[in-house]
Amino acid sequence: MDDAPTLDQLPVGAEGTVLAVRCERAIARRLMEMGVLPGTRITVLRIAPLGDPILLRLRSYSLSIRRREAAGIVLSDVREPVGAQALAEQAPS
Amino acid sequence: MTAAPALARRPRIALAGNPNAGKTTLFNALTGASARTGNYPGVTVERRTGRWRSPDGRELEVLDVPGTYSLSARSPEEQVAVEALLPRGGEPPPDVVVVLADAGALERHLYLAQQIADAGLPTILGLNFMDEARRAGVRVDVEALAASVGVPVVPLVATRGEGLDALAAAITGALAGEPRERPPEPLTPIVAPYVREVEAWLEGRDPDEPPAARRARALWALLSLGDDELEGVDPELRARVEAAQARASADGVELDRELIEARYRRIEGHVRAVVAGPRVERGASVTDRIDGVLTHPVLGMGVFALVMLALFEALFRWSEPLIEGIEALVGLAQALVREVVPDGPFAALLADGVVAGVGNVIVFVPQIALLFVFIAVLEDSGYLARVAFVIDRLMRGVGLHGKAFVPLLSGFACAVPAVLATRTIESRKDRLVTMLALPLMSCSARLPVYALVIAVVFPADERLGLVSIGALVLFSMYALSVVATLGAAAVLRRTVLRGPRPALVLELPPYRWPAPRNVLSTVGRRVKDFLVDAGTIILAITIVLWALLSYPKDESVSARYADLRAEAAATLDGEALEARASALAAAEAGEQARHSAAGRIGLALEPLIEPLGFDWRIGIGLIASFAAREVLVSTLGIVWGIGEEEDERSPPLREALRDATREDGTPLFTPLTGLALMVFFVLAAQCMSTVAVVRRESGSWKWPLLMVAYMTALAYLGALLVQQGGQILGLG
Numbered sequence: 001m002d003d004a005p006t007l008d009q010l011p012v013g014a015e016g017t018v019l020a021v022r023c024e025r026a027i028a029r030r031l032m033e034m035g036v037l038p039g040t041r042i043t044v045l046r047i048a049p050l051g052d053p054i055l056l057r058l059r060s061y062s063l064s065i066r067r068r069e070a071a072g073i074v075l076s077d078v079r080e081p082v083g084a085q086a087l088a089e090q091a092p093s
Numbered sequence: 094m095t096a097a098p099a100l101a102r103r104p105r106i107a108l109a110g111n112p113n114a115g116k117t118t119l120f121n122a123l124t125g126a127s128a129r130t131g132n133y134p135g136v137t138v139e140r141r142t143g144r145w146r147s148p149d150g151r152e153l154e155v156l157d158v159p160g161t162y163s164l165s166a167r168s169p170e171e172q173v174a175v176e177a178l179l180p181r182g183g184e185p186p187p188d189v190v191v192v193l194a195d196a197g198a199l200e201r202h203l204y205l206a207q208q209i210a211d212a213g214l215p216t217i218l219g220l221n222f223m224d225e226a227r228r229a230g231v232r233v234d235v236e237a238l239a240a241s242v243g244v245p246v247v248p249l250v251a252t253r254g255e256g257l258d259a260l261a262a263a264i265t266g267a268l269a270g271e272p273r274e275r276p277p278e279p280l281t282p283i284v285a286p287y288v289r290e291v292e293a294w295l296e297g298r299d300p301d302e303p304p305a306a307r308r309a310r311a312l313w314a315l316l317s318l319g320d321d322e323l324e325g326v327d328p329e330l331r332a333r334v335e336a337a338q339a340r341a342s343a344d345g346v347e348l349d350r351e352l353i354e355a356r357y358r359r360i361e362g363h364v365r366a367v368v369a370g371p372r373v374e375r376g377a378s379v380t381d382r383i384d385g386v387l388t389h390p391v392l393g394m395g396v397f398a399l400v401m402l403a404l405f406e407a408l409f410r411w412s413e414p415l416i417e418g419i420e421a422l423v424g425l426a427q428a429l430v431r432e433v434v435p436d437g438p439f440a441a442l443l444a445d446g447v448v449a450g451v452g453n454v455i456v457f458v459p460q461i462a463l464l465f466v467f468i469a470v471l472e473d474s475g476y477l478a479r480v481a482f483v484i485d486r487l488m489r490g491v492g493l494h495g496k497a498f499v500p501l502l503s504g505f506a507c508a509v510p511a512v513l514a515t516r517t518i519e520s521r522k523d524r525l526v527t528m529l530a531l532p533l534m535s536c537s538a539r540l541p542v543y544a545l546v547i548a549v550v551f552p553a554d555e556r557l558g559l560v561s562i563g564a565l566v567l568f569s570m571y572a573l574s575v576v577a578t579l580g581a582a583a584v585l586r587r588t589v590l591r592g593p594r595p596a597l598v599l600e601l602p603p604y605r606w607p608a609p610r611n612v613l614s615t616v617g618r619r620v621k622d623f624l625v626d627a628g629t630i631i632l633a634i635t636i637v638l639w640a641l642l643s644y645p646k647d648e649s650v651s652a653r654y655a656d657l658r659a660e661a662a663a664t665l666d667g668e669a670l671e672a673r674a675s676a677l678a679a680a681e682a683g684e685q686a687r688h689s690a691a692g693r694i695g696l697a698l699e700p701l702i703e704p705l706g707f708d709w710r711i712g713i714g715l716i717a718s719f720a721a722r723e724v725l726v727s728t729l730g731i732v733w734g735i736g737e738e739e740d741e742r743s744p745p746l747r748e749a750l751r752d753a754t755r756e757d758g759t760p761l762f763t764p765l766t767g768l769a770l771m772v773f774f775v776l777a778a779q780c781m782s783t784v785a786v787v788r789r790e791s792g793s794w795k796w797p798l799l800m801v802a803y804m805t806a807l808a809y810l811g812a813l814l815v816q817q818g819g820q821i822l823g824l825g
Contacts, residue, residue: 027598053485
């Protein structure tokens with residue numbers, strides 16, 4: 001599980017299912033109470049203009065956390081954004 | 094818990110809910126003009142109460158519980174919400190709790206609602222934003238939800254007042270009904286032994302507490318204690334909880350996760366059964382499309398800059414005519430007092446102490462009101478959270494929260510409204526760091542000081558390449574203020590306000606139209622708080638400073654000037670006499686200033702401020718300008734005997750200062766001394782109003798005193814460095 005993907009690695013539009021929340025206790029508890037729990041499906045909605053924080057969508061609401069906290073959220077079943085590959089191919093090289 | 098005595102106690106309704114659940118709107122709709130605000134003792138959390146008249150004519154007290162995501166707490170601030178619902182020490186709990194939930198994000202909002210219901214409190218669930226949910230295609234089976242949570246459910250659109258009648262009926266029904274014993278929150282087998290261990294101790298302490306409340310308290314303790322900053326928790330309870338946590342951890346049980354997960358599993362079950370809606374809820378929602386623009390790397394930053402520019406314009410420009418109007422009115426009132434009250438010490442006290450003091454207070458109202466119109470609209474619309482999202486990366490470097498940006502920026506205009514604006518930051522430590530650092534931002538009251546000093550020591554035609562030296566110096570002062578603010582924040586974060594690394598866990602609510610009524614009530618509340626609490630302190634200090642500058646008087650000086658006036662009256666007439674009289678009055682004020690308490694303090698301070706290049710006359714200016722920084726200009730006018738009506742553009746004052754010499758005949762205002770004075774003003778806490786408002790907002794004198802101490806030390810060292818360093822470099 002140590003090389004399992006974490007939330008901070010996901011591009012915009014990708015989604016994954018939470019496997020574990022490994023932040024320090026106070027932050028982990030706050031995140032879990034806001035619904036970031038094992039089994040919760042999370043989508044990365046946006047990344048802030050300066051690269052951090054990131055904006056997430058889960059349980060019908062939007063939550064923003066910093067990459068540092070996102071790095072503690074371990075995921076499974078990651079799905080890359082639909083059409084991302086097609087977009088990448090279109091992009092001028 | 095003992096039964097409340099059947100005295101004529103007014104029944105209490107507590108209004109609870111997540112942040113952004115629309116609590117404020119509902120509170121305003123219920124209580125209207127009866128709302129009162131105060132602070133919870135010891136914490137900077139606002140306590141709002143009001144009255145509500147039920148349809149059957151009863152008066153009830155409504156308490157607005159601070160927004161919270163759960164009934165656990167690690168800081169005293171968060172604990173306020175918990176104690177409002179589960180009071181300690183035998184206080185009666187609220188008679189009814191109305192929990193607001195956003196119908197569009199039911200799972201997360203039900204987490205708190207279910208907890209409150211499970212604690213055995215008589216609960217009503219208000220499903221707010223029903224209109225938005227309907228529009229998004231979300232349908233909620235209200236009756237089924239009521240059955241599964243076990244409390245009455247009332248659909249609401251609080252902004253339009255929809256559902257308020259049904260809510261009133263539900264509240265009345267809850268008050269009339271017999272209190273029902275509710276079974277405690279169910280436990281999963283894996284957590285049960287640890288929870289029971291804590292419950293056993295709680296039962297020993299208070300055997301009469303209903304089982305549901307006891308379980309809620311045990312779960313609060315297990316989820317809150319351990320890494321908390323709570324005060325007043327029974328050490329025995331703490332030890333018991335920590336032992337249970339340690340045992341769970343030794344057994345390989347992640348207690349926090351197990352407890353929270355069990356609740357969410359129940360709630361997910363409810364929601365699956367009662368909510369029907371689009372599976373794919375994301376995509377073309379309005380909020381998402383707006384965010385596409387407002388958080389866009391280029392467009393988003395552009396809009397952000399424009400909004401902040403507008404805020405700046407409001408604070409600097411729109412407020413100006415209002416401030417000038419207030420100042421003119423205060424001037425009229427002073428003239429009226431002098432006209433009506435016979436000349437003498439009493440008239441002076443009234444005009445220059447009391448009326449000026451009231452003026453010093455109300456002069457802040459336009460900027461406070463304008464800033465809070467902006468903040469209320471930004472906050473209610475959801476944009477303030479986006480500001481924090483967009484700018485957080487920059488603020489993180491100095492240990493601040495994205496929400497600190499608007500207060501810091503407002504500090505360029507005036508620290509007083511800016512300190513009030515820190516209310517939007519939830520964490521106490523983040524708020525204190527912001528509040529204590531932002532008075533270093535170069536506010537508009539410093540500008541007259543810079544303008545006068547630059548005009549005195551840097552001739553306007555002196556240039557360095559394309560820019561004048563004066564412009565360069567002015568720019569440097571603003572740059573210094575920004576560097577000092579961010580540096581102070583970083584240092585405070587690592588020293589007195591050290592704590593857990595601040596994390597950003599920020600909900601971005603859907604965009605909504607702000608309700609004008611809410612905006613007005615926010616603005617009115619802030620202005621009122623300021624006038625009542627900070628205003629009295631400002632008024633008192635104004636009178637003290639006036640007395641220090643006016644007394645004691647030297648009788649021989651008064652007598653000598655009386656003779657000179659008599660002589661002038663005998664030899665001159667018309668305009669010549671008037672000119673002579675005002676010159677005499679100014680000169681007398683200058684001489685008397687030396688004898689006043691402030692003059693003596695200035696003289697006593699001279700050895701201390703001499704290394705900065707300041708003499709006793711500047712010392713008086715430093716004391717007087719504690720009233721407000723720009724007062725330095727008029728005080729120097731008095732001390733140099735030119736009259737107090739002078740402003741920073743006045744040629745006589747500039748020339749007098751340019752010609753001023755030390756006792757050895759060298760000029761007083763060298764460029765180095767001018768720079769040192771400006772650096773002193775950038776860094777010093779020369780503003781009683783800021784001190785008063787930090788006292789109001791931090792809830793104790795400790796923080797404003799710390800602020801004055803560190804800023805004064807910084808100012809002294811900064812000015813010393815400029816003067817002494819400059820001399821060593823041969824720039825004197």
